[in-house]
Amino acid sequence: MSEKRESKYVRFARLAYAAAQASMPRYAHPKSPQRFTQPQIVVCLLLTQYLNLSYRNTEEWLLASAEVREVLELTQVPDHSTISRMLKRLTLPRLEAMLAQVLTRLEGKEDMVAVDATGFRFTQASAYYTTRSGRKYRDWVKGVYAVGTASQLILAGASAHHVVHDTRFLVPLKARIARYGKQKHGKRDWTLLADAGFDTSTLTDRDFVPPIRRGGKLVDPERKARADLVSQARLDGLFGQRWKCETVHSVIKRLFGDVIRSRSWRLQRREPMLKALVYNLHR
Secondary structure, X not given: OOOOOOOHHHHHHHHHHHHHHHHOOOOOOOOOOOOXXXXXXXXXXXXXXXXXXXXXXXXXXXXXXHHHHHHOOOOOOOOHHHHHHHHHHOOHHHHHHHHHHHHHHOOOOEOEEEEEEEEEXXXXXXXXXXXXXOOOOOOOEEEEEEEEOOOOOEEEEEEEEOOOOOHHHHHHHHHHHHHHEOEEOOEEOOEEEOOHHHOOOOOOOOEEOOOOOHHHOOOOHHHHHHHHHXXXXXXXXXXXXXXXXXXXXXXXXXXXXXXXXXXOHHHHOHHHHHHHHHHHHHO
């Protein structure tokens, strides 16, 4: 007799609940009402992104999902306002801690890591309506993700206003990626792939980033050498692995939406990281 197939929603809830329990205290305060634990509410918040539902509709979905409530040990369903308030408590360091907890199941070290940025909109208006109305995107939130090309998991992420240049993310991302990249004799042995938007003076010979050609010419010998290195990587098919980062962006936007719902900038910055966490749990 074949085993019963487990729903992907139940699997997601189980993985998210385990990561939340390992990363967050059970209660925010000893004298809190303690009707729900923080890990339980965090998973409900993650489900709003995973299902691409509003807080109210997530509450209704949980009412109809007995198996998910059983996994989360919920005897009652939290109110939608309780779920929405959890985003205020789920700070960026806590999101990064949960992301690291999910990545403990990563098998092996990465040879190559692709880094790229993408934009998330503030409006639910369709692309058709935006085009016909003549409106242009004037403001958006930038999410920057470092993706392991072998696992296609997000190893590190960052977010900022769209006016912040990509180069500002490179050094902190590389520091966080290091634990997941291959090492040889205690030194870095993994390759970083990125587009010209990450061209900066801090690059090394393990960073395949095409230099920006200001005025159409490359004068500096080091920048010429890096351009030749990237050109050879293109011919070898190595640089094409960078497109896996674009694939991850596409999956996030198609499955979990490309709209930022929060009103305050402090919370808007958290949503790209929240989507990164949901994507890794989905994988």
